């Protein structure tokens with residue numbers, strides 16, 4: 039029974055076409071469609087009207103200035119934390135590192151709400167302690183500075199991770215050699231470590247900038263009331279005031295965002311060229327400098343920062359959620375859980391949003407896993423020369439701001455799908471597909487790391503045992519990558535469940551998500567209900583991060599994004 | 603079962619221009635135990651992986667009896683070859699118990715229940731691991747893991763068993779024990795075995811046939827005794843035994859086994875002329891007053907004897923043993939009782 043098979047490789051014939059189809063549908067098709075519409079409307083002269091609108095340039099300016107100052111804030115915060123926690127003998131590093139990661143994982147609209155609850159004349163918290171500014175004084179966060187500050191808080195962890203990875207990858211002997219040649223700790227830091235860690239700084243700053251440019255939740259809540267529009271919120275407002283030129287306009291606007299992001303990502307790629315910091319990841323044995331008498335001061339500073347950027351806003355958020363109404367002072371007499379009753383029991387809208395977000399996130403997390411296990415297997419095992427292109431194409435949708443992707447899917451599905459003639463526009467399916475595209479890279483990365491780590495002979499032994507591809511997948515491969523697959527599911531679930539940017543453009547009646555609901559509640563003045571919902575979201579985020587943290591020991595390196 | 607035939611087998615990997623395996627032809631008789639011997643990087647693993655079906659030949663073919671397993675255009679996947687392999691890294695599945703590891707090939711073949719249990723028990727008994735059936739691979743020592751891997755090969759009665767440097771990760775004491783286990787395994791299973799190693803002592807001790815490879819080419823295939831006594835060419839001569847290779851004027855005639863009078867003749871020959879490689883093994887070198895003059899370069903005490911490195915007047919070196927201590931720089935005379943013309 040000679041059964042000829044093509045080549046000695048272990049993949050079934052259908053795997054390559056499958057992977058290509060997936061990448062085509064989730065990456066090439068939407069982005070290609072966006073590019074086509076953008077270029078076409080630019081040629082038809084439709085763009086000239088948009089481009090001559092001073093509002094657009096005002097918005098570009100606001101986007102750049104908020105993102106720039108946000109980047110500076112992120113570099114100061116994240117850089118300081120990374121240097122102190124990585125290089126010095128600070129106590130409680132693991133806990134500090136974990137807490138510092140939290141603001142990034144908390145959805146931006148929740149961050150914005152909690153900071154609003156902490157400042158301004160209506161803050162329940164400030165009123166409770168009698169520090170609220172007089173009524174009628176402005177909310178200081180409704181400004182360029184406020185937006186930039188929150189961008190900084192939200193994205194500081196990106197700089198932290200990038201710089202920390204660079205510091206951990208520093209050649210130890212360079213530091214030791216400098217010390218042996220008589221340099222003091224301070225000189226080693228100044229002459230060896232800081233120059234060598236500059237790429238980490240620069241790369242972190244570049245990703246933080248890209249993340250700021252694409253942020254929607256923060257400028258939507260802080261900017262729109264003050265008439266400040268960044269490019270993502272400008273798209274949102276143009277889309278809300280739907281007109282005949284909307285599609286052309288938003289495709290050009292998201293093209294602008296995409297260009298800004300690509301510039302940022304290219305800067306990152308350039309400074310990191312030749313350094314795969316995810317692979318090097320030494321055992322974290324960077325030289326530890328002694329702070330001596332200064333240690334308590336540094337620790338105080340770190341904990342104070344955590345208190346200011348994390349604890350205070352969350353306390354304010356809880357306080358707002360317990361106040362009977364926005365602006366009413368919180369005291370033992372006025373504390374009420376009415377807001378929680380409202381969202382958990384009374385309002386149908388919350389139930390629908392919960393159901394939507396949970397089912398979308400679960401479907402995305404598990405559905406993507408099926409796709410990414412196969413794609414990851416292909417990427418690691420294949421000798422095809424397309425592997426590089428395919429993994430790059432898989433990364434792009436997640437690297438681009440969600441708003442760009444949302445616009446791409448609107449353009450793609452605004453008309454009924456050709457051939458079948460069904461329209462998914464306005465249904466939950468368009469959100470699901472956009473999630474698949476957007477979080478593909480999130481789901482793929484842990485799986486790919488796990489496959490990389492797998493000894494190929496484990497699979498080869500199964501082949502010689504007579505097991506075909508499906509059999510091997512079920513008996514050998516999937517059980518062996520299961521921990522990473524679990525992490526991938528939790529990560530995708532966590533991100534999808536808190537996501538606002540994509541669904542803000544794609545939702546319609548009956549398909550609102552948790553993110554959209556929080557935003558709409560705040561927009562319609564139900565601040566304490568929005569705060570209560572946010573508290574639940576924060577609890578969920580923390581629970582899942584703790585779960586991942588507990589799994590981390592059994593996972594390949596690089597799977598849990600905040601551990602290095 | 604049938605004999606395994608490699609017919610002008612070649613493999614060039616896509617990137618590197620040089621062939622990793624170059625025109626290798628070889629027949630392994632049914633039930634034979636062939637050792638594939640050669641220095642690291644010479645293409646042994648590549649040959650083995652082509653036999654297993656993990657790599658496709660760039661040229662030539664592999665046959666098992668009448669059946670073509672692979673050529674440059676088509677190949678039977680490893681799933682359908684009824685072969686088994688012991689990997690250098692053992693390749694035990696960490697999420698399965700020892701019994702599940704051993705029983706997996708049976709499970710894939712749809713054998714279940716009492717029959718599978720019995721076969722697994724037998725295979726584990728053959729490698730003396732009956733009592734470890736429920737352990738996880740992680741709880742076993744290196745030697746035990748290797749034996750589990752062997753039991754997994756035993757369980758399906760494969761046509762061909764492939765072993766890729768299976769002892770490389772074990773310490774010397776365990777190696778001897780495992781060599782015994784392999785020999786037993788071969789006798790019991792009657793499978794055709796191909797054993798890759800870079801250790802000539804291991805190859806000699808285990809195999810019924812030894813194939814010597816270098817830089818992708820097959821140099822010689824013969825029984826261990828034959829390879830030892832009649833190596834072909836400089837490379838094989840240098841690889842097998844601890845002989846020294848001297849470049850000396852060609853003796854007259856085509857006799858290859860040279861005795862002392864012939865060797866003495868060519869050692870004394872000062873004329874320019876064609877030269878030949880002559881293999882001289884240390885046990886054939888005798889220290890005797892009437893012999894050729896040499897200088898002692900180094901002396902190593904090995905316990906039962908002294909191992910010497912000696913220099914001929916023209917600077918070429920050879921090795922010899924001595925029962926009595928000698929000093930570096932001493933001048934001695936030696937007789938070469940027998941030498942082999944390569």
Ligand SMILES: Nc1ncnc2c1ncn2[C@@H]1O[C@H](COP(=O)(O)OP(=O)(O)O)[C@@H](O)[C@H]1O
Pocket residue numbers: 615616618622640641642643644645646647648649
């Ligand atoms: N998958 C591969 N891709 C490219 N070159 C390879 C591959 N496998 C082996 N080689 C090359 O083929 C040659 C022979 O390798 P190998 O068969 O592993 O040698 P050995 O097992 O005798 O040490 C080496 O030069 C090696 O670099």
Ligand SMILES: [Mg+2]
Pocket residue numbers: 643646647
């Ligand atoms: Mg090898």
